Amino acid sequence: MERKKAIIVGSGIGGLALGIRLQSLGFETTIFEKLDGPGGRAYVRRAAGFTFDMGPTVITVPHFIEELFALERDRPALDAPDFPASVLAENSRIRSGVSGGPATSRYVKIIPILPFYRIYFEDGAYFDYDGDPEHTREQIRALAPDDLEGYERFHRDARAIFQRGFLELGFTYFRDIPSMLRIAPDLVKLDAVRPLFSFVKRYFKSDKLRQVFSFEPLLIGGNPLAVPAIYAMIHFVEKTWGIHFAMGGTGALVQGFVRKFEELGGTIRYQSEVARIEVTGSGKDRRATAVLLANGSRYPADLVASNGDYVNTYLKLIDRPHRPSHPDVRLKLSRQSMSLLVIYFGFRADGLDLDLRHHNIILGPRYEELLKDIFSRKVLASDFSQYLHIPSITDPSLAPAGHHCAYTLVPVPHNGSGLDWSKITDPFVDTVLGFLDDRGYIPGLRERLVYKSCITPDYFEHTLNSWLGNGFGVEPVLWQSAYFRPHNKCGDISNFYLVGANAQPGGGTPAVMMSAKMTAREVARDFNLSFDSIESLAQPASPRAI
Structure with missing residues (x-):
């Protein structure tokens, strides 16, 4: 019997997780990705012998990962306990220093990181945050x-x-x-x-x-x-459940998800930007029937899901008559999260006594007022806080011998600020790297530096198609949470779904995997699939609006 066709826009972690789940539900799933490789925000940059995760680096709740890698074709296991007793017990594998279960270990090696973060204060004191109450x-x-x-x-x-x-x-x-x-x-x-x-x-x-x-x-x-x-x-x-790291970087976890998805029969098409989601019908009979690529190609589908930016998806991919519950003004007025300036750099480690940890939070002299500058006033302050990530401390293979790879992430306003990053990026990058050198976090960094590049809100807006260049999607304020957060199941188009940071329950690596499970459950519900059987996929289905 011919399987129903599912299309996912975007191969971020949420899109890949949903793809794995749809394949396990029995769909024939294709993921279309604008970039030349998978990951979306979790894309990997390789240069001068260095490997840089461009996005998320903190992995938590490893049993979510184990559950995905354990899925089988036509066996979705959507009714399995979300938090089985085994992962809550004090002596469970993932609570006793062993990160990856047996299924995970076939695809990627995940190890625990301690401390979770070293948090530095302006006066030089620090706090090792490791989850140990004593x-x-x-x-x-x-x-x-x-x-x-x-x-x-x-x-x-x-x-x-x-x-x-x-x-x-x-x-x-x-x-x-x-x-x-x-x-x-x-x-x-x-x-x-x-x-x-x-x-x-x-x-x-x-x-x-x-x-x-x-x-x-x-x-x-x-x-x-x-x-x-x-x-x-x-x-x-x-x-x-601790903080964990995938050896090879988060990109190795992404590649593991890609491999799992393809083993289940899924297909990913890279350099295939979706320009439009074709919708037919009216009222409650609206259905997504195909996606149209920027190159003019058309691919029909029985269901479509977007792992892309929420506002961009509705404003740019779906024609206005087919989104009555999402008027332009509401979409444009939704509160977007902050953006980021991320500097990727490699430096010589010879003779360097580096007193840093894998994850470092370096707080500036102001906290509340800096947050107001970023989120409310939307100005670029002269001071800053940053998250400094040095994965080669844990995995030397990410850098050439005798070197470290790092990125430092500085929260900045999104492009609703009107800041001209073409003019301010270079001096700001020099200021941030100079701070790490002058304050002794990486002594002699200027002389040791062998590679640097960066991304700004412009990258998020123009490369990742993120509205106003936001870094994390819809801002998680109270009035954009729970029911008021974009729904995983579209109320206007009967077979259209969202997945990822913009959808329920929200942002962060574990949340986007939760989002994929929630969306898959809505698909199963709409297509009248029991969790133990996918036989009804071979029959005509009429997804109902919720």
């Missing part, structure tokens, strides 16, 4: 002993948010307002709707500890001053 207490005792009692309360309340918000509700798809209202009282009771930084301030008097326990949403494009306190659960997500 070690955390020791550091708090040395840094701000008056906050020990506050940490105990924070630990207790963050655990409750993690239990309810992640373990119990993490895979909840909010398709209607009642589904959200049912859980709202619980979140209010947990104080999980208050802005995160305000939430953290209730427990800590020390400015340094307030930063330590609130910075993490920046890694998924969220402003700690504005994201809801439900993001306090990140502390427990990391503490429960």
Whole structure:
């Protein structure tokens, strides 16, 4: 029997995860990718013997990865427990220092990283964030002993948010307002709707500890001053399953997903930018029937999913008459996450005593005011904070012998700022690298530097087709969360779906894998598929609007 055809726009981690799941559901799936290789934001740059992950570098919740690699053709396992008891037990593989399960190990080697992050403050002090409560207490005792009692309360309340918000509700798809209202009282009771930084301030008097326990949403494009306190659960997500690294870089994980997808029969077409999603019909009978590529080619489909930017997808790929619930003004006024300047650089390591860790957070002299500059005032301040990633500390194969590869990521306003990056990029890059040299993070960096390149918001806007050059999609503020976040299932087009950072539940590597599972469940529901059988794929299906 002929299998139904699914098309996915974009080969980011969310698109690849959905592709694997659709193949396991029995579809014949093709992913169209604009770039010449997979990954989207997780694309890999190779130059001068160095290998640079261009995007995400922090891997958490490895059992999500294991679940994808364990899927089989026509055996979707969508009804399997999202958090089986085995991954919650204290002696489970992934809670005892072993990152990859047996299926994962066939595709990529994943190892734990400690500390999770070394967080540097302006005065030179640092905090090793490793998820170990006793070690955390020791550091708090040395840094701000008056906050020990506050940490105990924070630990207790963050655990409750993690239990309810992640373990119990993490895979909840909010398709209607009642589904959200049912859980709202619980979140209010947990104080999980208050802005995160305000939430953290209730427990800590020390400015340094307030930063330590609130910075993490920046890694998924969220402003700690504005994201809801439900993001306090990140502390427990990391503490429960750790921070991990794919040997060879995140690109090696992406290649593992590509291999798995192709083994299941999927196809990826690179340098194949989708210019339009063809929609026919009207009212509730609208259906996506094909995608049209920039080169004029047309590919028919029984369902289409976009792993691309939410606003760009609706404004540029779908004709206006077919998106009545997504008027131009609403799309353009949606709040977008910050953008990034990322500098990729390689340097000689001979004779260098490098006192850094795999993941380093280097905080500037201001915290709250800098966040306001980036997210609200949208100006490029003279000071900055940065995330410095040096993977060759863990995996020397990523750099030539005697060298290190690194990238440093600086949060900046998206292109709604009007900043002209063609004029300000070079001096700003020099300032950032000079800071690392002059402040002694990488002594002599200017003389040791053998390679550098960078990306700015313009890369996100023009290469990744990201609206206003945002770095992480729709900003995760309260009124763009849960039901109010773009839906994985389009209400206007009966067989069109979203997946990835813009869709529910949100941004971050584990969240986009969760998004893929949620979207696959909506596809199974629409195509009347049981989780144990894909026989109905051979029959005509009439996906219903939700």
